Amino acid sequence: xxxxxxxxxxxxxxxxxxxxxxxxxxxxxxxxxxxxxxxxxxxxxxxxxxxxxxxxxxxxxxxxxxxxxxxxxxxxxxxxxxxxxxxxxxxxxxxxxxxxxxxxxxxxxxxxxxxxxxxxxxxxxxxxxxxxxxxxxxxxxxxxxxxxxxxxxxxxxxxxxxxxxxxxxxxxxxxxxxxxxxxxxxxxxxxxxxxxxxxxxxxxxxxxxxxxxxxxxxxxxxxxxxxxxxxxxxxxxxxxxxxxxxxxxxxxxxxxxxxxxxxxxxxxxxxxxxxxxxxxxxxxxxxxxxxxxxxxxxxxxxxxxxxxxxxxxxxxxxxxxxxxxxxxxxxxxxxxxxxxxxxxxxxxxxxxxxxxxxxxxxxxxxxxxxxxxxxxxxxxxxxxxxxxxxxxx
Numbered sequence: 001x002x003x004x005x006x007x008x009x010x011x012x013x014x015x016x017x018x019x020x021x022x023x024x025x026x027x028x029x030x031x032x033x034x035x036x037x038x039x040x041x042x043x044x045x046x047x048x049x050x051x052x053x054x055x056x057x058x059x060x061x062x063x064x065x066x067x068x069x070x071x072x073x074x075x076x077x078x079x080x081x082x083x084x085x086x087x088x089x090x091x092x093x094x095x096x097x098x099x100x101x102x103x104x105x106x107x108x109x110x111x112x113x114x115x116x117x118x119x120x121x122x123x124x125x126x127x128x129x130x131x132x133x134x135x136x137x138x139x140x141x142x143x144x145x146x147x148x149x150x151x152x153x154x155x156x157x158x159x160x161x162x163x164x165x166x167x168x169x170x171x172x173x174x175x176x177x178x179x180x181x182x183x184x185x186x187x188x189x190x191x192x193x194x195x196x197x198x199x200x201x202x203x204x205x206x207x208x209x210x211x212x213x214x215x216x217x218x219x220x221x222x223x224x225x226x227x228x229x230x231x232x233x234x235x236x237x238x239x240x241x242x243x244x245x246x247x248x249x250x251x252x253x254x255x256x257x258x259x260x261x262x263x264x265x266x267x268x269x270x271x272x273x274x275x276x277x278x279x280x281x282x283x284x285x286x287x288x289x290x291x292x293x294x295x296x297x298x299x300x301x302x303x304x305x306x307x308x309x310x311x312x313x314x315x316x317x318x319x320x321x322x323x324x325x326x327x328x329x330x331x332x333x334x335x336x337x338x339x340x341x342x343x344x345x346x347x348x349x350x351x352x353x354x355x356x357x358x359x360x361x362x363x364x365x366x367x368x369x370x371x372x373x374x375x376x377x378x379x380x381x382x383x384x385x386x387x388x389x390x391x392x393x
Contacts, residue, residue, distance in 0.1 A: 030080050053112055055287070065103075068248035069105075116143065134346050152347040168332045169338060175315060188334055202300070206266075206271075211263065216257055225273075262281075277306060
């Protein structure tokens with residue numbers, strides 16, 4: 001298998017062989033980085049399936065990320081119990097710190113562990129022989145975060161934990177579409193009806209959900225063109241603005257299509273795409289990873305209309321949630337009132353000058369983020385108040 005990973009190999013480390021839990025000796029574990037073989041990839045997938053892990057913790061996603069964004073080797077800590085995989089954790093070494101293979105294209109990160117013992121073993125191996133640990137986009141309630149905090153306290157490390165994003169989501173489980181629509185603010189419902197009526201006056205409107213089978217590359221070309229139009233292209237945030245970003249999302253789309261989890265959502269006017277979302281549908285959740293609309297049709301709110309239809313589809317399919325991802329932007333809060341808090345965890349060994357300097361730099365970064373983020377949200381809110389809800393994107 002060609003994954004784009006480079007896998008260093010070290011000797012296995014025996015862990016927890018003498019630990020006691022509930023009055024009984026715990027099962028011996030071994031943890032070590034292992035090269036990614038076809039067999040290990042299958043074990044990783046089986047573990048993720050057993051744990052109903054999100055797509056972002058699976059080898060296909062991490063592999064696509066590594067090929068596009070990682071200039072350093074990606075290591076995989078593998079915890080085994082009697083030879084069977086009990087936990088997995090990918091990470092990269094950068095500037096003397098061990099970091100999660102994540103960036104702002106990563107909705108979430110976390111450990112894959114069958115139980116608390118395996119989770120502790122993963123954390124222990126991660127903290128070995130390093131001055132700093134830096135994990136981004138952990139869920140605030142993730143047990144792996146608590147495992148890292150416990151180990152940090154035991155090893156007398158300085159810790160920083162701060163919120164990166166609060167990602168809104170719609171809880172669909174057991175919900176009814178008509179009830180959801182009725183709960184939307186009257187102004188929003190009015191604007192949606194008005195926008196759709198005005199768009200219908202322009203020509204034949206079609207909403208299309210494709211799985212990429214048969215014509216994936218043509219659909220991606222079409223979708224990326226819509227996503228990159230307008231302000232995203234001007235600000236350099238479009239998929240096509242950076243070859244690495246384009247490669248990443250194309251690889252993710254191919255991987256998702258191979259698993260039957262890709263959803264390419266289009267809003268078309270007389271056959272022309274005017275809004276697009278690249279989504280993964282995995283584990284009962286819909287994840288719209290990237291999307292955009294043609295600015296020539298901004299007055300009709302094409303992005304909001306497409307989200308409305310995507311939500312309707314999710315309710316009809318009786319999925320568990322629609323994850324809006326990113327931060328709690330005002331246009332997302334039209335649909336959702338609940339959020340998932342994703343945090344950055346950093347632990348520093350301050351017993352050396354280098355470790356202490358890293359801790360100071362991390363604290364300064366956190367302080368700058370804490371003061372700058374509210375200003376950004378305030379500016380976004382002021383902009384959102386100046387335009388109707390159905391025109392936001």
